[in-house]
């Protein structure tokens with residue numbers, strides 16, 4: 001598969017503080033790739049670099065085009081949907097209003113309606129609660145809303161930042177299963193940031209482990225999962 005996204009020696013940081021020290025990684029078209037690593041390793045910063053949320057150097061190529069100098073909105077239009085850490089939904093808005101934030105840039109009305117139907121098939125609970133404030137949703141339902149909103153952007157790539165955070169294991173399984181179905185049905189590629197390496201490696205086909213702003217290990221998820229020393233040193237199980 002050709003690469004949809006490619007980071008080449010990306011450096012990034014906050015003010016004078018440098019956090020990423022030359023990160024290179026790639027996500028194939030339609031693929032699922034995990035980005036793992038301990039708290040503070042630079043996973044979120046990597047996603048922020050991709051969406052122009054932080055200043056970076058090096059290069060980031062998406063669909064054959066450099067994202068250098070593009071603003072966040074142009075990056076979204078190019079087909080990258082970011083589900084940030086903490087989900088980024090608006091709890092003062094209803095479920096419906098949150099979903100509209102996903103689809104509002106689109107001009108393909110008929111397709112949008114089909115995508116709403118599809119999203120409600122994946123997440124029936126959101127259909128039931130359309131008119132309710134998003135603040136009434138449980139943590140798992142809010143994560144579903146964030147995913148649904150991202151899907152309504154009709155992205156080529158979804159960036160998911162710790163979707164499992166704070167959720168019960170069964171809810172996490174359900175959500176990851178849906179991510180897998182979405183990936184298979186619509187070929188949307190996924191860059192999945194997780195501290196929960198075990199479940200991330202089950203979902204992804206390849207993975208990168210970040211350690212203080214550098215890729216320490218990378219490879220096929222199946223190999224990383226089975227590699228004793230990788231497991232002990234980087235994955236914590």
Ligand SMILES: Nc1ncnc2c1ncn2[C@@H]1O[C@H](COP(=O)(O)OP(=O)(O)O)[C@@H](O)[C@H]1O
Pocket residue numbers: 014017019037038039040041042043044045046
């Ligand atoms: N807005 C910020 N300003 C300054 N430093 C930050 C900011 N966000 C994150 N950092 C620092 O950057 C490093 C990497 O953070 P982050 O990318 O959030 O890691 P991860 O997502 O892997 O936990 C950490 O040392 C963190 O303290």
Ligand SMILES: [Mg+2]
Pocket residue numbers: 043044045085161
């Ligand atoms: Mg993070």
